Amino acid sequence: MKFKIIGFTVLLAAIAGSAALAAQTSQGVVFKPTSVTLPAPGGLYTGQDAALLNSHCLTCHSAGFVNRQPKLSLAAWTAEVTKMRTVFGASIDDANIKMVAQALVDRQNK
Amino acid sequence: MYPEMISEPVAGRLKRRSLLQASVAAGAMGALAATAPRAWADDATVSLPFDNGVRPIVAAGTFPGKGEMILQRTRAPLLETPWDVFRQHLFIPNDRAYVRWHMADFPTSVDPGTFRLKISGAVDRPYELTLAELVNEFAPRKLAAVNQCSGNSRGHISPRVAGAQWNNGAMYNAMYTGVPLSVLLAKAGVKPSATHVAFRSLEQLTPPYPAADRFEKVLPLGRANDGDVMVAYEMNGDTFPLLNGFPTRLVVPGWYSTYWVKMVHEIEVMEHPGEGFWMKVAYKVPNNPTGAMTPGQKGVDFVPISAMVPRSFITSHVDGDKIQTGRTINAEGFAFGGNSAVKAVEFSSDGGATYKPAVLGKNWGKYGNRAWRVAFEIPKAGAYTLMVRATNEAGQTQPKIAAWNPGGFMYNAIEQINVVAS
Numbered sequence: 001m002k003f004k005i006i007g008f009t010v011l012l013a014a015i016a017g018s019a020a021l022a023a024q025t026s027q028g029v030v031f032k033p034t035s036v037t038l039p040a041p042g043g044l045y046t047g048q049d050a051a052l053l054n055s056h057c058l059t060c061h062s063a064g065f066v067n068r069q070p071k072l073s074l075a076a077w078t079a080e081v082t083k084m085r086t087v088f089g090a091s092i093d094d095a096n097i098k099m100v101a102q103a104l105v106d107r108q109n110k
Numbered sequence: 111m112y113p114e115m116i117s118e119p120v121a122g123r124l125k126r127r128s129l130l131q132a133s134v135a136a137g138a139m140g141a142l143a144a145t146a147p148r149a150w151a152d153d154a155t156v157s158l159p160f161d162n163g164v165r166p167i168v169a170a171g172t173f174p175g176k177g178e179m180i181l182q183r184t185r186a187p188l189l190e191t192p193w194d195v196f197r198q199h200l201f202i203p204n205d206r207a208y209v210r211w212h213m214a215d216f217p218t219s220v221d222p223g224t225f226r227l228k229i230s231g232a233v234d235r236p237y238e239l240t241l242a243e244l245v246n247e248f249a250p251r252k253l254a255a256v257n258q259c260s261g262n263s264r265g266h267i268s269p270r271v272a273g274a275q276w277n278n279g280a281m282y283n284a285m286y287t288g289v290p291l292s293v294l295l296a297k298a299g300v301k302p303s304a305t306h307v308a309f310r311s312l313e314q315l316t317p318p319y320p321a322a323d324r325f326e327k328v329l330p331l332g333r334a335n336d337g338d339v340m341v342a343y344e345m346n347g348d349t350f351p352l353l354n355g356f357p358t359r360l361v362v363p364g365w366y367s368t369y370w371v372k373m374v375h376e377i378e379v380m381e382h383p384g385e386g387f388w389m390k391v392a393y394k395v396p397n398n399p400t401g402a403m404t405p406g407q408k409g410v411d412f413v414p415i416s417a418m419v420p421r422s423f424i425t426s427h428v429d430g431d432k433i434q435t436g437r438t439i440n441a442e443g444f445a446f447g448g449n450s451a452v453k454a455v456e457f458s459s460d461g462g463a464t465y466k467p468a469v470l471g472k473n474w475g476k477y478g479n480r481a482w483r484v485a486f487e488i489p490k491a492g493a494y495t496l497m498v499r500a501t502n503e504a505g506q507t508q509p510k511i512a513a514w515n516p517g518g519f520m521y522n523a524i525e526q527i528n529v530v531a532s
Binding site for chain 1 (some may be wrong): 160161162165166167172173174175181182183184185186187188213214218219220221222223225241242245246250265270271272274275317318319320323343344349352353356357387391492
């Protein structure tokens with residue numbers, strides 16, 4: 001599997017002297033201002049029907065997550081894709097729900 | 111044997127090696143950034159023991175504050191703890207604790223100077239606290255507890271269901287320091303009309319997500335006020351990694367991690383149950399103690415998930431190990447009781463035909479991991495299945511086959527390890 005995540009940066013507090021400097025406490029607990037950079041999302045769908053999936057199933061979560069699902073029936077995939085619209089607000093019309101669900105089944109069966 | 115069986119697990123404040131090194135480096139550069147673009151072998155993978163179980167392993171530092179982890183999802187991050195970590199530690203180091211975010215809507219930057227914990231709602235005296243006030247003005251409580259994802263081990267559920275396909279590594283035992291919620295609520299004066307308490311994180315929901323999807327979890331007032339639920343600001347003697355909820359995390363010992371709200375900053379006492387998506391729709395299980403139903407069963411009454419069920423694991427052996435006949439072998443591992451203490455751990459070396467009691471290690475408290483050990487002997491060569499099962503004080507024992515529900519929640523079947531004796 002080809003999978004790339006680009007580098008990251010961790011800014012560990014130490015904005016010395018700045019007002020943002022950590023909540024110091026009498027118990028010795030030090031809360032440092034913490035700022036992190038997350039890795040890049042981890043690539044696009046590739047292979048069969050990649051374009052279809054990239055246009056509908058990439059905005060909210062990484063492609064790898066969908067690729068790692070167990071083999072599901074057409075009914076189960078249809079329910080998942082429909083859930084993405086009704087519950088999470090994905091914009092996908094009925095015709096595309098059918099197509100995406102079928103594409104996911106086909107990818108798993110190939 | 112786990113080092114923690116003999117020594118205190120919490121030495122973080124004295125021994126923050128990585129942090130110290132980072133700040134030394136930063137000091138030397140006269141700057142504050144420790145930049146480390148990491149390359150790691152593209153093909154480093156682990157094969158989890160179920161169909162479609164191959165996962166990338168990401169090197170330490172790939173995700174900020176985290177060591178080497180199993181990659182379940184990059185965005186929003188789902189990182190699983192590799193099994194070897196459980197073989198080495200009864201208290202999981204902070205940088206190896208699993209990570210689970212639903213949406214990529216959490217801040218990647220937290221300023222502890224402006225952070226406030228707000229307590230409001232059906233109370234007489236709403237108030238807010240700075241982090242310094244939270245730490246300085248209340249007596250700290252320490253509590254060992256297992257944080258376990260509701261869907262831990264989902265990859266083993268049969269028939270399989272959609273969701274994060276975890277092996278057993280979406281759990282961790284830690285020693286938490288914080289303030290009991292009951293104390294925080296008492297200061298506010300809970301009104302007699304109150305029935306529930308809602309918890310919200312620093313997450314900022316963005317479109318296209320509908321407003322009801324905002325991450326809010328709700329506890330019944332009785333649970334919230336039981337003295338064990340707390341707002342933690344440290345785990346294992348150190349502040350939380352950002353990805354595990356810096357700077358404050360709700361600890362709901364004995365209940366699944368969905369309630370352990372990360373970056374918790376709003377606590378609202380309410381006069382009704384939760385109305386949001388994460389209470390009304392998601393994280394629901396059949397209304398019985400093990401969350402059991404049959405696939406396709408109609409008319410099931412679903413309720414919000416709550417109490418954990420007992421689990422136990424073998425760490426001395428792994429699948430495929432070769433062992434010797436006719437000599438004493440030590441089996442070791444750990445167990446947790448779920449919503450009540452571990453009462454007993456039993457071990458079988460004959461595939462569950464017979465069990466014998468294990469000796470339990472130090473008791474760190476009813477919600478924490480408990481180490482166990484058994485000496486056994488295999489008389490003649492052949493293939494054997496090692497099994498371990500825990501029973502909790504509530505009388506629940508691990509089943510041979512896990513309960514099934516459509517969310518793939520509450521898995522706790524007896525673990526089995528196949529070895530060959532010669």
